[in-house]
Amino acid sequence: MNVSTGSNSGHILNTDAVVTLNDVKVHYPVKEGALQRVTGHVKAVDGVDLSIARGKTLGLVGESGCGKTTLGRVIAALVAPTGGDIWMDLSAQQQLDVNRLRDLSESEMSTTDRDLWKQLTLNNRLGSMSKEKQRQFRRNCQVVFQDAFSSLNPRQLVRDIVGRPLRVHEQLSGEELDRRVIELLEKVGLGAEHLLRFPHQFSGGQRQRISIARALALNPEFVILDEPTSALDVSVQAQILNLLVELQAEMGLTYLFITHDLGVVQHMADDIAVMYLGQIVEYGPTDQVFDNPLHPYSRVLRDSNPTLEGERNRDWELSGTVPNPIDPPHGCRLHPRCPVAAAACGWSVSDALSRTEENSPVLFETIKTIERVDDFNAQVAFDNEDGARAFVDQLTNSSMNNAMPIPPTVSGSSVTLAFNEVKDASLEQIQKDRWSSCIRSQENGLLPELVKTPQVNEKEGQ
Amino acid sequence: MSQDWLLKVEDLSVRFQSRGGDAHAVEGVNFEIQPGETLALVGETGCGKSVTARSILRLVPEPPGKYVAGSIKLNVRGKGVVDILSATTKEVMAIRGERISMIFQDPGKALNPALTVGSQLAEVFGQHRLEMILAAAGIDPSKASRAEKRIAKQRASFVQTRIFALTRKKKAETLQKAIDNAVARSLADTGIPNPKKIMKSYPHELSGGMKQRVMIAQALACDPDLLIADEPTTALDVTIQARILELIQDMQKRRGMAVLYITHDLSIVREFADNIAVMYAGHIVETGPAKEVLANPQHPYTSGLLGAIPHRRTPRGELAAIPGSVPQLINPPTQCHFASRCPWAASACKTMAPALHTIQENRKVACFRFDSAEDLLIENAGMPTPAKLAGGN
Numbered sequence: 001m002n003v004s005t006g007s008n009s010g011h012i013l014n015t016d017a018v019v020t021l022n023d024v025k026v027h028y029p030v031k032e033g034a035l036q037r038v039t040g041h042v043k044a045v046d047g048v049d050l051s052i053a054r055g056k057t058l059g060l061v062g063e064s065g066c067g068k069t070t071l072g073r074v075i076a077a078l079v080a081p082t083g084g085d086i087w088m089d090l091s092a093q094q095q096l097d098v099n100r101l102r103d104l105s106e107s108e109m110s111t112t113d114r115d116l117w118k119q120l121t122l123n124n125r126l127g128s129m130s131k132e133k134q135r136q137f138r139r140n141c142q143v144v145f146q147d148a149f150s151s152l153n154p155r156q157l158v159r160d161i162v163g164r165p166l167r168v169h170e171q172l173s174g175e176e177l178d179r180r181v182i183e184l185l186e187k188v189g190l191g192a193e194h195l196l197r198f199p200h201q202f203s204g205g206q207r208q209r210i211s212i213a214r215a216l217a218l219n220p221e222f223v224i225l226d227e228p229t230s231a232l233d234v235s236v237q238a239q240i241l242n243l244l245v246e247l248q249a250e251m252g253l254t255y256l257f258i259t260h261d262l263g264v265v266q267h268m269a270d271d272i273a274v275m276y277l278g279q280i281v282e283y284g285p286t287d288q289v290f291d292n293p294l295h296p297y298s299r300v301l302r303d304s305n306p307t308l309e310g311e312r313n314r315d316w317e318l319s320g321t322v323p324n325p326i327d328p329p330h331g332c333r334l335h336p337r338c339p340v341a342a343a344a345c346g347w348s349v350s351d352a353l354s355r356t357e358e359n360s361p362v363l364f365e366t367i368k369t370i371e372r373v374d375d376f377n378a379q380v381a382f383d384n385e386d387g388a389r390a391f392v393d394q395l396t397n398s399s400m401n402n403a404m405p406i407p408p409t410v411s412g413s414s415v416t417l418a419f420n421e422v423k424d425a426s427l428e429q430i431q432k433d434r435w436s437s438c439i440r441s442q443e444n445g446l447l448p449e450l451v452k453t454p455q456v457n458e459k460e461g462q
Numbered sequence: 463m464s465q466d467w468l469l470k471v472e473d474l475s476v477r478f479q480s481r482g483g484d485a486h487a488v489e490g491v492n493f494e495i496q497p498g499e500t501l502a503l504v505g506e507t508g509c510g511k512s513v514t515a516r517s518i519l520r521l522v523p524e525p526p527g528k529y530v531a532g533s534i535k536l537n538v539r540g541k542g543v544v545d546i547l548s549a550t551t552k553e554v555m556a557i558r559g560e561r562i563s564m565i566f567q568d569p570g571k572a573l574n575p576a577l578t579v580g581s582q583l584a585e586v587f588g589q590h591r592l593e594m595i596l597a598a599a600g601i602d603p604s605k606a607s608r609a610e611k612r613i614a615k616q617r618a619s620f621v622q623t624r625i626f627a628l629t630r631k632k633k634a635e636t637l638q639k640a641i642d643n644a645v646a647r648s649l650a651d652t653g654i655p656n657p658k659k660i661m662k663s664y665p666h667e668l669s670g671g672m673k674q675r676v677m678i679a680q681a682l683a684c685d686p687d688l689l690i691a692d693e694p695t696t697a698l699d700v701t702i703q704a705r706i707l708e709l710i711q712d713m714q715k716r717r718g719m720a721v722l723y724i725t726h727d728l729s730i731v732r733e734f735a736d737n738i739a740v741m742y743a744g745h746i747v748e749t750g751p752a753k754e755v756l757a758n759p760q761h762p763y764t765s766g767l768l769g770a771i772p773h774r775r776t777p778r779g780e781l782a783a784i785p786g787s788v789p790q791l792i793n794p795p796t797q798c799h800f801a802s803r804c805p806w807a808a809s810a811c812k813t814m815a816p817a818l819h820t821i822q823e824n825r826k827v828a829c830f831r832f833d834s835a836e837d838l839l840i841e842n843a844g845m846p847t848p849a850k851l852a853g854g855n
Contacts, residue, residue: 063699064670203787204507233506233726238770238783245779260699263729267772267781287774304704306729308756308771314708318701321669361656 015092017051018222018254019075019141022102024048025083026070030326040326044070046278047084049427051095052222057248057255059269059286061262061301065322067278069146072224072258076143077126086126088137094120139169142215146227148207152199158185158210159195165217184213188243205236209243216247222254229264241268262305266290274298277325277333280427284434294436294447296338315339315450320358330375331422332439340448343402345439346422349378352395363390368413376421381414388415467537468687468720469495469518469562474532476513479525485791487513489744491532492818495688495720500711502723502731502752505741506767508788514741515690515724519562520546520554536561539687560590563681567693569673573665579676580661583645586683591644598640599633648679653709671702675709682713689714692724707734728767732756737824740764743789743799746818750825760827762804798830806831 025048027041045067052058062068073079075086087098101109101117109117121128126137145151152161163181166172172180182192188209199207208228215223225244229237241264247253259265265272265286272289274282274297282295293299300316318337323329329336331346336354338345349372357364366387372378382388388410395401395408395417406418425437430445440448476488488510495501503511516522518534534546538561544553566572574582587595592611596602642661649657652675665673674694681689691710695703711734714721723735731738731752738752740761748761759765769782776782786803798804801811810830818826 063701205787234728234767235506235770235784236787238772238781239785241772242779242781242783249779261772262700263772266774267776267778290774300701304701306704306707306727306733308729308732308768308773312704312733314704317705321671358655361659 016054017090017095018054018088019256020051020087020090020095020098021048021075021084022087022098023084024050024071024074024081024086026067026074026079027082042325043278043328044325045074045081046328047424047426048278048280050273050280050283051090052254052256053271054221054254055252056270057257057268059265059272060256060258060275061260061265061272062275063260063322065325066275067325068258068260068275069226071275072143072226072256075256076141076224077137078143080127087120087124088126088129088140090124094124135169139218140220141222141224142218142220143224143226144208144211144215144228147231148204148211149199149231151211152207154199157196157198161199161210162213162217165214169218180217181213184217185210187216187247188213189239203236204232205239208232208240212240212243212247216251219251220253222256224256224258226258227260228257230259230261237264244268262290262301274301277322277328279333279425279437281334281437282435283427288434292447294430294434294441295334295438296340296447297334299447300339323354330424332425332437334438340440340450341399342440342448343399343420344422344443345403346425347400347403347419348375349417349419350375352400352417352419353380355398355400356391356394360390360394363387363394376419378417379414380417383413385410385413388413391415466496467494468497468499469537470533470535471514471518472533472535474514474517474534475530476510476517476522477528477530479528480792483792484528486744486794487527487791488517491741491744491746493739493746493749495722497687498714498718498720499737500714500721500723500735502725502735502738503741504725504728504731504738504767506726506788508791509741510744511724511741512692515564515692515722518546518688518690518722519558519564521564536688559586559681559686560684561686562688562690563684563686564690564692565674565677565681565694568697569670569677570665570697572677573673575665578662578664579649579668580642580645583648583661583676583680583683584641586680587641587644590684595637595640595644598643599636648683649676651682652676652679652713654679669702670698671706674698674702674706678706678709678713682717685717686719688720688722690722690724693726694723695730696725696727703730710734728756728771740767743794744791745799745815745828747800747828748826749818750822754825760821760825760832761800761829762806763800766803798828 024045025043026045027043029038030040030042031037032039048071060068060071070079074081085102090098097116098120101113106114123129123133159178159181162184163172163177166177166180178195182195185191185194190206190209190213199210202210228244229240232240244255248255257265257268269286271284272286273280274289274295276297282289282293282298284294289298290302293302296316300318303313303316306312316339318339320337323333323336327350329346329351330348332338335341335345335347336351353370366383368381368383370378370380380391382391392408392410392415403419404417405420409416425439427435427437428442429435430441436442438447471491471493474488474491475486477484477486491514493501503514505511513522517529529547533548536544536546536557538544544557546554546557573579596611645661646657649660654660654672654675660668660672660676668676689710694710695706698706707730710721723731725731735752738750738755739746740748740755740763742763748755748759748764755764756768759768766782766784770784772781784803789799789802796815797813798807798811798816801807804811808830816828816830818828819832820826821832
């Protein structure tokens, strides 16, 4: 997001990247009314910078609705991004060039740069590269979907399902095709006897094996695994995970492992990217992220996952629910729910109102009008002066207090609110190999300490 | 009363008729639940854990289901023991929701999408707590006229036929208010902020965690003695999962009810359950205190399940997967059902099925390696001896 500085501080650099994302956005329009006018956008993926190292496994974790599946689909070129670029096969030098050039207009570039940019976009950028390259990308990047029940055509035989990519891309048919399909089936632990069966004749684990065989048919370099084991039982999941590891070693695959299961991701991934509300909030080596998270959200995720040993620490908890992705919070997107949110985290008028609605609904109903100057300044009118005073009391007793340069003033029955304007949080490097978008971690270089008292007071005050 | 148990399942067998023959979904299952206890029934898909839970409320559809043998006895406070399987429909209806209630896996599917949350909850009060509503509206329940009862019931039910709307408007309004208050109180109990607003919303307007809270409010509205939670958090995210489980635990402590968890997630069991019963292919293969069983499993299936859970310390690609798959349930052979996947299977395992064997106080395992060879006149050589258990004592 801070690419304009020309530095690579916000970018995750890998020496050799299979796929590199620059500020990728997927916004779905929301249409309302008889005229189907666009009234807003669901920001499913909102400004993601990421690069996936060759031969490694990157784990993408997050809760449902955070955009991880959409991001996977964008990378597989199944969904077109509404903003940003996706690059394939960039070396470290090329990544630096891309970061340097992508914000310049052509007229600002020097002649050599202009040629370089032209070459890069023609050869490596998804969407502008040649037909031939595009076709190659499609072969190289395959997907295994979550639900092996709905991702296999129930009216086709295994031979047709697994053989389809070979027919399309390699024009195989007849005995040659059968031979290749059997080879693939054997690779995933099935055999020639399964060739002429329908998907419904298989168990969940076997179906996922068929899905994997189909994904591997064209010898891809990069496989996107979208929750490949979440529909399976533990004992079968273990079989599939072992198979995936075996195949990776054998074929030198790169994996993007999308999951919500933290145990699976800890076991499988070299690096991990934690997503929340369309953005990546933390990125780093898996073990380090789990031992020493640098974003409150990763910390909460880790702590709320029950384990088979040790006691779970229940101190870190998120309050409330996931905000509406049509109108995400300013600053850090987690701050309205964050246990360590401070003044600088991006409080705005919407936060003040939704906090009131949640904590004291009776007071919220006495609000008469809300006049917004912008997202940070507004006038809220109440039915009576008592309501206005209660509202101000609530604000000044919360962590929002310090975010207001001028304390909220009561005049008659209305309150004037003015918050500090805060830029949206962006992923910044904090330690070696570690990136986090937490504003407070970025200041200290460490995850802020949890101070329990104000939270408790707030809850008791309700 | 001499019995101290709340629920006793004895030798329960449930079969489903199918084209190929009867599927033995549950075979000879025995367990007890004490008042206030948390028992977790654990197993993989198709092991019969959900059928067992549904049998307790007699919710297994007949046909194709069939209760072949056994009994499920419920110890009702002050009324003695009722066998749910042989009770009349009316008796079962009085138990459902009132003594035993259930929350289901997917709150999105279990709630009626066409009704508001408030009216779904009101129905529970109309069915089971008519007296309470009447009393709250200032009418003595013992003296209430038939018309008053009828109005109360109608106000609570979602079928809005308000024939008394004009003649007894005032009475209807006080009753409606009493119902609304009862509903709001039960919602607020589950930690829902702003219950009055939630009451007016439809299930699709709520998040998954909120829906599950509504389900819990509905299940606990009548203060049941036993709550059956069938995979209560599988459809939820990790951060919400922890909060829902803590909520159930909290409610359990406050009301002193027993909870039966049906789950496949062993890490939840360790934290939230007192006792565990591991099921495999319709049989209970191991029971005992949750922490002990998970720390020191004795049945090869239990230890297999634990080894299969991905963990950062297990080297990648070396998860101890249980080879093979679950055996067929239609006309199963008489043998240990785990024998085909067991690393220790001996010839004896293929000829007869092992019974649950007490190996310690509170702990039972169905495996031949705990029977001595002379007793059974079979050969169990080649299995590791149970000496390893010493660590558990």
